[in-house]
Amino acid sequence: MILSGKGCELMIPECELKDIKEIERSIIKKYRKHLWSPFMRAIRDFQMIQENDRIAVTISGGKDSLIMAKLFQELHRHTEIPFELEFIAMNPGFYDVNKNQLLKNCEHLEIPVNMFDTNIFEVAEKVAGDNPCYMCAKMRRGALYNKAEELGCNKMALGHHYDDVIETIMMNMLYAGSFKTMMPKLKSTNFSKMEIIRPLYYIREDAIKRYTKNNGILAMNCGCAVAAGKIATTRYEIKDLIEQMKKTNPNVEKSIFKSAQNINLDACIAWQRNDKMESFLDSY
Numbered sequence: 001m002i003l004s005g006k007g008c009e010l011m012i013p014e015c016e017l018k019d020i021k022e023i024e025r026s027i028i029k030k031y032r033k034h035l036w037s038p039f040m041r042a043i044r045d046f047q048m049i050q051e052n053d054r055i056a057v058t059i060s061g062g063k064d065s066l067i068m069a070k071l072f073q074e075l076h077r078h079t080e081i082p083f084e085l086e087f088i089a090m091n092p093g094f095y096d097v098n099k100n101q102l103l104k105n106c107e108h109l110e111i112p113v114n115m116f117d118t119n120i121f122e123v124a125e126k127v128a129g130d131n132p133c134y135m136c137a138k139m140r141r142g143a144l145y146n147k148a149e150e151l152g153c154n155k156m157a158l159g160h161h162y163d164d165v166i167e168t169i170m171m172n173m174l175y176a177g178s179f180k181t182m183m184p185k186l187k188s189t190n191f192s193k194m195e196i197i198r199p200l201y202y203i204r205e206d207a208i209k210r211y212t213k214n215n216g217i218l219a220m221n222c223g224c225a226v227a228a229g230k231i232a233t234t235r236y237e238i239k240d241l242i243e244q245m246k247k248t249n250p251n252v253e254k255s256i257f258k259s260a261q262n263i264n265l266d267a268c269i270a271w272q273r274n275d276k277m278e279s280f281l282d283s284y
Contacts, residue, residue, distance in 0.1 A: 010221050011063065011209060017216035020110055027067075027074055031211050038162075038202035039071045046184040048155075048197040051082055055197070056148035056156045059089040059113050061102035061220035063212040064159035068200055069111045072157065086151045087113045090143055092136070093121030098220050105217060114151070118143050133233060145191045153194070160198045163205040166256040167238045175234060181260035 028036050043049055057072050059065045072085055089106070091099055106113040120143065124136035148156045160182055168182040184201045188194040200208075212219055245252045265271060270279045 013216040013218055014213045015216045023215045034207035039199055042199050042201040048185055049083055053083040053155055054153045056086045056088050056153040058144055059087055063208050063219040066219055067208050068159045086153055087111050088147050089113045089115040091115055091117045092140055093119055155195045155197055157197050159200055161200040161203045161205050166253055167235055169256055170238045
């Protein structure tokens with residue numbers, strides 16, 4: 001049994017764990033349209049991979065990072081572009097049952113994962129008290145950066161998908177009073193030689209769920225030893241809000257996603273560019 005926090009959807013496989021060859025074949029056959037094709041489109045559209053890149057593929061143990069790892073392996077087998085992969089997983093203080101399941105999944109899926117231990121869950125809970133998620137995420141990202149740099153990587157791949165993007169846009173608007181999206185790639189501010197890429201940018205979460213369930217994969221839903229048993233986060237409130245809006249506007253998700261590509265600065269009061277605020281009055 002995998003432990004998960006309250007508010008984390010428990011995703012139960014719909015069959016026995018399938019053979020690795022069948023799982024890999026399903027990526028480019030059964031799920032080609034919804035997984036492989038949007039993965040490749042994001043790689044091309046945002047120029048995520050160049051010759052001689054060394055990419056750290058981060059494995060959290062969840063469904064998103066596991067499919068990302070398999071997509072990268074498939075690409076690595078068939079591309080003519082020379083690049084290298086490192087699969088890294090951090091143990092921030094998982095319960096043993098979750099840590100063991102992560103390692104078991106990687107072994108079956110033939111993902112050569114490099115796991116390293118930290119005490120981030122413990123530290124985040126002590127420092128941040130009742131709201132440790134922000135601190136935990138920041139510390140986890142820093143630890144992954146350090147490991148990727150130690151392994152000689154110049155890029156780090158994260159498993160954020162299409163739904164994460166639209167939820168982030170909505171969270172920024174409704175809770176932070178700003179308009180910001182989750183970028184498909186960006187350069188690290190603290191690690192000058194490191195770049196973040198998000199190759200699942202066009203992939204819908206439902207497609208990842210179907211692939212995971214139909215292949216019998218028991219992925220980690222929420223491995224957080226701190227949040228287990230606590231209330232759902234703001235992101236789940238946004239998920240519920242979007243579901244409500246879909247009832248009257250079936251295209252609302254597409255509209256939210258496209259909004260970050262259709263910004264009209266002539267219709268904005270103020271904006272930030274290179275850490276400097278600008279106003280429509282500056283050139284009025």
